[in-house]
Amino acid sequence: xxxxxxxxxxxxxxxxxxxxxxxxxxxxxxxxxxxxxxxxxxxxxxxxxxxxxxxxxxxxxxxxxxxxxxxxxxxxxxxxxxxxxxxxxxxxxxxxxxxxxxxxxxxxxxxx
Amino acid sequence: xxxxxxxxxxxxxxxxxxxxxxxxxxxxxxxxxxxxxxxxxxxxxxxxxxxxxxxxxxxxxxxxxxxxxxxxxxxxxxxxxxxxxxxxxxxxxxxxxxxxxxxxxxxxxxxxxxxxxxxxx
Numbered sequence: 001x002x003x004x005x006x007x008x009x010x011x012x013x014x015x016x017x018x019x020x021x022x023x024x025x026x027x028x029x030x031x032x033x034x035x036x037x038x039x040x041x042x043x044x045x046x047x048x049x050x051x052x053x054x055x056x057x058x059x060x061x062x063x064x065x066x067x068x069x070x071x072x073x074x075x076x077x078x079x080x081x082x083x084x085x086x087x088x089x090x091x092x093x094x095x096x097x098x099x100x101x102x103x104x105x106x107x108x109x110x111x112x
Numbered sequence: 113x114x115x116x117x118x119x120x121x122x123x124x125x126x127x128x129x130x131x132x133x134x135x136x137x138x139x140x141x142x143x144x145x146x147x148x149x150x151x152x153x154x155x156x157x158x159x160x161x162x163x164x165x166x167x168x169x170x171x172x173x174x175x176x177x178x179x180x181x182x183x184x185x186x187x188x189x190x191x192x193x194x195x196x197x198x199x200x201x202x203x204x205x206x207x208x209x210x211x212x213x214x215x216x217x218x219x220x221x222x223x224x225x226x227x228x229x230x231x232x233x
Contacts, residue, residue, distance in 0.1 A: 047225075103159040
């Protein structure tokens with residue numbers, strides 16, 4: 001199975017400040033079709049996960065542009081340009097290049 | 113409006129079989145490219161993918177649980193069913209169904225609210 005490792009595991013950010021989460025995979029997520037199968041989701045308290053970013057850097061419909069994804073191969077980053085209070089929750093990266101799909105341990109974002 | 117809703121028992125005894133149903137609304141699993149996954153989350157822990165069924169009835173399972181899992185669909189009822197045999201307390205988790213759609217790219221875009229299953233005697 002592909003292991004997804006997120007850092008940090010927790011983050012405390014002042015509203016309006018930036019935040020960054022790293023995700024590293026144990027194998028390259030670049031497929032022969034040219035796509036990289038790395039996704040970011042946010043699980044708000046008491047809710048199910050919601051998709052933020054697909055294929056490294058594509059924002060899903062309705063996701064604010066303060067969220068951006070970057071990276072390639074095995075190293076990926078989710079950035080929030082200016083954190084808002086509604087961004088609290090646990091952020092997960094996920095790979096779908098190979099079954100079983102696997103998730104990172106999650107990064108808990110709190111507001112200072 | 114796309115929704116998924118899980119249903120099933122909240123409590124099962126060790127060694128029993130768990131049957132969960134995911135009722136789909138706003139889309140059809142018979143549509144080309146559509147997939148439904150089952151994913152679980154033990155309390156306070158990370159997400160774990162379990163199984164997937166595709167529009168063409170292809171089925172995929174987590175290798176470590178393959179002997180215990182069965183996924184199926186009833187297109188006429190717009191439902192996906194997951195059964196897990198020989199339940200153990202370590203299987204206590206919130207179980208989610210989630211849709212993967214592949215218009216131009218594939219992504220898992222909608223999740224159900226989840227259903228908490230506790231395994232205890």
